[in-house]
Amino acid sequence: MPLKLNASLVTPLLAVRGLGKSFSGNVVLSDLDFAVHAGEVQALVGENGAGKSTLIKVLGGVYQPDRGELLVEGEPTRLRSPRDALARGIVVIQQELSLAPHLSAEENIFLGHFPTTRFGTVARGEMRRRAAELLDSLSIEIDPSVPVGRLSIAQQQMVEIAKAISLQAKVLVLDEPTAVLDEKRVATLFALVARLKAQGLGIVFISHHLEEVFRICDRVTVLRDGRKTGEAPIGEIDQEWLVARMIGRDFPAHARQARRFGKPALELRGLSRRGEFEDVSFAVHEGEIVGLAGLVGAGRTEVARAIVGLARPSAGTIRLHGQDVRIDDPGKAARLGISYLTEDRKAQGLLPNRPVRENATISSLGRFTRLGVLNLVKERIYVREMIGKLDVRSAGMGTEIRYLSGGNQQKVLIGRALAVEPKVLIVDEPTRGVDIGAKQEIYALIEQLVARGVAIVLISSEMEEVLRLSDRIVVLRRGRVATTLSREEASEETIMRSAALAA
């Protein structure tokens, strides 16, 4: 490998020239040049909908380019399918997780390239051993024989990464791999990326976290509306340079307003669910944001699900505005004024083949209904306004939401949660996969809601986000409240310490 290094510095492992791609007349990429070299981590950044995922889908053989050529080690190539791409050593981890939920982790890792015995059967022993090694090297603590559908999103993401490594790639493309990982796992992943880079792989890394780009990348390419607006070695630029090319505008400096809390809106008392969390108590007041921090798997999502009636607590009570309530399903929760923005966009959020408009209003149809009939005009006006306010970018509200970029999908779902005008809003990883511009917009939105007296529970693995928004921070560790920190006490360090402390 090292011998070839020099030569491959000249010839990129993978490149596109003059690439163009559109979907039924909708131009997504135009005249794009992009290259990945051996032993290099190439960052790809841009706003939601800039075309990053589309580009890497072309690289991975999922889409065929309309225009331009694709070169693998200097040789013009057509990749007709992901199978073709894999055969050429190009491995892509998609933004949307793509695992087979019914298969075990080890089978998912080796799906498409099972180790076989000499009789052509799957070599189970070898598969298990190699899977265990891989998972171990990534410090993923899961039972490799468990169906991945039972794993948390973060764990699934790690399985995907293990899978990619098992493929012995020459080029590894990671589309927002860190979006669902906590700090600890991000560090693990970055160590791995460094190792692979040293082995001579070419790596493409997509992230909305610009600090991550500066942490591990060698070069960066900026996309905007499907065109390249900048390319530079990482050492020659700074964050402002990036933001300017991505968005072309600046953000106002963040100034936090003082908040005034009202009466307790939502109180949990000794809430437990066997095997998931235990004795969780905290209160959220009107006009307050309570952050729920913790490592992946700490049980934050489970608590939220119990609150909105998706899982039945085995003990404890939920009080709403001073009254004990029993919530059996999210419909009841919604009627009581509790809205939940789920962390698993694809599985629990999107109505994938329905238009943006319907996705936005499915929770709040009542407000457009008179005498049992929907007022479609009113709905349209409302959605248009919402799309404008949240800056959702899509061809129109009639587009099926699955065709939107991940970040824009998230904005629509936020719009859905807001449309019911909740009194209590639980947001689970609200800015996962959202670009920095949109992130600011979402923060502003959350702050507006709080100012209007909404009580908010914020679940987030992003330390910065929790710190910035929360008035109080409840840290969960293995299903129990480890500590509750006031705004003054909270810092990245105090949170991490109580979240990760050995039991």
Added chain:
Amino acid sequence: QERLPITNATCDELAARYEKLPFTDILPLDAGPVAIDGEEKPLTIGFSQTGFNHPWRVSMLESLQAEACRHPNVELVVLDGNVDVAKQNNDVRDLIARGVDAVIMSPVESAALVPAARAVMNEGLPLVVLDRDVPTDKTLFIGQSNVTMAEGVAQKMADDLGGKGKIVVITGLQGSSPAVDRNKGMENVLEGHPDIEVLVTGDGQWIREPAVKLMEDWLTAYPEIDAVFSHAEESSWGAQLAIARANRCGDGIRHYTFDGSNAGFKSVKAGTFGADGNYTPFIGDIGLRAVLYTLTGKEIPDAQDYAEPGKTLVLPDSPVVTAANADEWIGRGWGDFEPTPDPCR
């Protein structure tokens, strides 16, 4: 030479079979083009059959095609009702839309084809109904009775059993009109024989496979069975297979069945079946001749008034085929295939 639909036979082949048809002497008609008012224009006759899921139904068409072959200016349009009254209703209306000169119909279900029959009559077209009647106006109905036929078969069974015994019944497809009628005929006879006990009834769907399972299970459940009363030869064969497999050939279980195929008659002769209801499908040719009589303005000699609207043509009774008359009937039934070898022999 052109092969005709369904039967896949040529007119030459059918001409040979015409010779053997039992009722060519009823409404006799010379071969050759049919002239209406002295004009030999092409005639299209629609035939709406219940369904072609049974060879009996194919044989009915065969007799019809054989007659049609004798008249070069007569063309048949054949439709398959798929044993669905609604489909057959639609078929008949499609025939009218196509502009046929007359309709021959063998209904899935008597009462349900009334609207279709009225539609034909409203167009002023001749309508000949075969096998199962429709209780509304028509040009002519030609058919035998499944009820009386079943009475004959059941009577033979009662006689053979000496008025005493245990029987099992395998019906034709549940709810289909011949199954209903054959059951009724059997019940009529058994009313007079209180010592004949019906152990159990099952749905044989006219075919072999379900009958095998039924009989297998019944042989397990009932140590003593004297006879199998089955609505179809195929189902009887299924029962016989099950008997052989259960090593119960020695029990002397008798079979009483229906269909009237040559293979069935041979099996009666061989003693496998005690009786075969001789329900002939060869009435299609009479139907077509009746239509041609009507179109040419010829009187149908033996047409009589009867309980239903319209007229009927009374056919000579086909006797139940038993060992006594089997020889006389072999060759006059339908189908030219050999009987299944009796596994008990």
Added chain:
Amino acid sequence: MPHEATHPGYGAMLRRIGAGRLGGLIALVVLIVIASLLSDRFLTVPNLLNVLRQIAIVGILAMGMTFVILTAGIDLSIGSILGLSVVLYAGLLESWGLPVAITLGMLAGAGAGLVNGIGVAYAGIPAFIMTLGMLSFARGLAFIYTGGTPIPILDETFYNFGNGYFLGIPIPALVLIATLLASAFVLGMTPFGRSVYGIGSNEEAARMSGVPVRLYKTVVYVISGGLAALAGVVYSSQLGIGTPIAGQGYELDAIAAVVVGGTSLFGGKGSVWGTFIGTLIIGVLANTLNLNGVDPFVQQLVKGALIVVAVFGMSRANRT
């Protein structure tokens, strides 16, 4: 819209949405052109009215099936429910009179649908199995009620309903069209209808959004059962008989109409308009084959092949 420039898309997008149905329409038009070339009887008023009358029963069934399939469910029991309702109409007519007979029969159909719905939505039994069970169960009831013998219906009013015309159009066709319009309204203009699409698109997400998923899924089977009983009204009034074997196998015809009409069996996508077109395609196909006197055995073959070709052609048309 700030991003107009990047997304010249509206027109394109619209075209794509239109095309979802365009494919079906094109297939229908092509079929009609071929049919008229093959037989000059095809494009006559009586024949077209025939076709409309002929598709009414399966069309009404297919409307109900569309609701169910939109939720990613399936209802195999509609043929049997039709059969059950039909024998009830026939059996109750004489002693109780037309209105009572119809009411009770329709209630039985909706009731069977309710059982289906509760089984699927509350007991969590897969729709395929639940409605397969009902297929057997309802048919058994129909047989037991009649003792296996068809019951003739001798009511003139009823007969005229099934065989009459209103404004020159066969009444069964009008029933179908009324069903179509009502279904389109419910699916397009009510929160319930909207939620039906949502449930089919992603049941979990719909639940999270506060849609009363189980209730609505139940309602969908009640609609399907009720419409099967309505199809039974058309059936028995048209044919003047209540036979326990009525409607056998119609579930497959109805599903075929729905899918040919572009509704996805995986739920969340499709419309009753599409189903109407699908029903027409299948109806015109059967009519043409009959008009041209195609050998019945060959008809089966051709019909099988043509449905596949139609769906294939449609998906092509919708792609471009």
Added chain:
Amino acid sequence: MPHEATHPGYGAMLRRIGAGRLGGLIALVVLIVIASLLSDRFLTVPNLLNVLRQIAIVGILAMGMTFVILTAGIDLSIGSILGLSVVLYAGLLESWGLPVAITLGMLAGAGAGLVNGIGVAYAGIPAFIMTLGMLSFARGLAFIYTGGTPIPILDETFYNFGNGYFLGIPIPALVLIATLLASAFVLGMTPFGRSVYGIGSNEEAARMSGVPVRLYKTVVYVISGGLAALAGVVYSSQLGIGTPIAGQGYELDAIAAVVVGGTSLFGGKGSVWGTFIGTLIIGVLANTLNLNGVDPFVQQLVKGALIVVAVFGMSRANRT
């Protein structure tokens, strides 16, 4: 494992997986106990062998169907393919001899499956429609080939195959068991088999992983068609006749067996062992009803209700 405490999971996990089949087994055992109480003839060797022979045809069909359903597909054409193969065996036997007849019939079955597979996997036609078309098409072919008349089979060897015993077990039952073992091996032990689960679980993910999705999907339909033809061998050798209506409606029985056996119609989940149990449940049910001489009308009713109850009970058992 550090997370043992919060995740008591492994044991529970294993038990849960086991239970996926346990539910079916419990249902079967309950059924068997009831059957033996209702009739003392039930638990006799000849009767149990009978049951095994009786389930062979649908069981073999259901094995093929399991492959298809595991990929989230469906094959409605197997009954017709069985019918087509059966008339080919009967028709070719006399002039070409047994081996050639069987080979050609099996090839026809696999060929029909191949057409299904290409239609579904390459042309993107929904499996329901593609195989519904084939249902009609293959049945049409069988009718045309025979002219609607059954062809008797007069071959002793063939007859003995279908009706004989080997080591005291009916040969059809042995064929079923061999099919079961081979299917279980392929699904459980080969890359193809595991990929079948992967495709059904998440087709997109399988494609991304480099699984030749279209090829494998095609193969699955070829297997289903081929096994339908194998079931045809059992059918015609047992009955000594090649009738074009053979196998009508068997597709629904096969699907029922698969689903009762715990395989999900949405793909990715299930096993041929489950299907075998499902087939047994349905077979024992029919046998018991017959042994007790239940009226055929009532049988239908009871059968419908019991399948639903069995599936419901199983899902309960699997939950705890």
